[in-house]
Amino acid sequence: MENIIHGIFLLLGLITVGCVLLMTIYLIISGIPAIREVGLFHFLFGKEWAPVLAEPKYGILPFILTSIYGTAGAVFIGVPIGFMTAVYLAKLAHPKIKSVVSNAVSLLAGIPSVVYGLVGMMVLVPQISTLFHIPDGSGLLAAIIVLAIMILPSIIKMSLTALEAVPKDYEDASLALGATPVETYFRVSVPAAKSGIATAIVFGIGRAIGEAMAVMMVAGNAPNMPSIFQSVRFLTTAIASEMSYSAGLQRQALFSIALVLFLFIMLINTALNFFLKREKVE
Amino acid sequence: MGTKRKTFICFMKSLMWISVSIVCMLTLFLIGYVLWKGIPHISWELLSTKPSYLSDRIGILPDILNTIYIVLATLVIVLPLGMGAAIYLTEYAQNKRIVNMIEYAAETLSGIPSIIYGLVGMLVFQQFFGMKTSLICGALTLAIMNLPTIMRTTQESLKTVPNSYREGAFGLGAGKWHMIRTVVLPGCVDGVVTGCILSVGRIVSESAALLFTAGFAHALNGIFSGLSSPGATLTVALYVYAKENGEFGIAFAIAAILMILTMLINLLAHFMGEYFQKRRNI
Structure with missing residues (x-):
């Protein structure tokens, strides 16, 4: 009897592993055919995506570059703001302010991505269009700003946890040697928490590269090569925008895009694990 | 200076x-x-009717019900799986490699973007198992997505159950399963509740994973017929109304409802956290 129950729990535990294997295998099986048909080089480095032409073109370089640029832009804007906020909350803020701001950050994290998309669509896109005198404000810039806002909560929360875990002795020693509090926080606490902060950044990158709906609502969705005011399509939105009506090779190509996105995510996960392990060692 | x-x-x-x-x-x-x-x-008419082309009005009652159905169905599926896995990891597992494997799998699952869940959910549940686009298909997909959350929170609360309780139960002659049922399970209630609140928040705000698995329909159904037919949750409905139908008023009404829901869920999580903290300290 006990053995049967042990077996059942083992099975339940292994379901997670099963799910990961299932997803990996499914993505590979369904992603390979289109890549083989189009050719790996043409697929990854082709600059044109035009699946409905008489001579269809399946190049996803625009999507890959857009995803990379978009994520880089979001990290470039979101990380400094999130990092500075985290240092302030962890070290300088009055406990009451800290609790109010952390609750606001939790709320920010919980807002559905379609709501971000909607606000971006109704506020950000028209603003960009009037500010830069372009006919349509939806494009890479709008997507970058929305993504930057969306990764803020995770960056703040994870950096905050890392900064709070820095031993008080380090800071006391620095203060006793005559450094001011602010100097201590930036020259002692931050370096001591660096792998935690690195984890936060990598996590943010994962979030940004995987976001689909909010980006779909503000990026314009034309398969152009990325440029700051152009309407662009990300890897995620490329999958989402054509899935409902595609068939045949076009549909299979979408699965291949998912495979490419999955590989990116796995790469980021590996980096994340690396930093997490280093944090544990420290 | x-x-x-x-x-x-x-x-x-x-x-x-x-x-x-x-x-x-x-x-x-x-x-x-x-x-x-x-x-x-937001009006009573909006909240209590379904969309009708005849009288040219839009109601979101079906979307509200679909959201509730999918939350319930997902929790029913994910709770036994996640709790079982957590119990296996903390109570049964002795092989370090299996533990590492399961934990690595859970970490991987939590890093995969929702659009990929949507795609694989569609491939596995619809193409492989022959299900049609339906809420239950979406719920299954979301269950895999929320598995790591439930697993982690349960595991954390299981770790707080003192080992002496377990030894006491064994000393009184209880078998392992009996001990888990009577000593360990009551001790992990707080983790399960926390996990449920987190998961409900994620399910309510999820959209990309549901697009291809649960579909867009706005039909009014009971829970069982609802689960087996396609339906849009509030977030998907927001996306469709904003992006495809240009009904921005309705979209903002749904966004406001989602915002209020997010705030309520956050408040609930906050108070539950405090309550459990207090109970543990006694």
């Missing part, structure tokens, strides 16, 4: 101030804007 040090301190302080104010203002703006634009469009 040299001017160089003074400038550094001043510069860092102002950067922190700017960042914190950006985060606070952003949160306030998002909440205020969405509520201000959305609440005027």
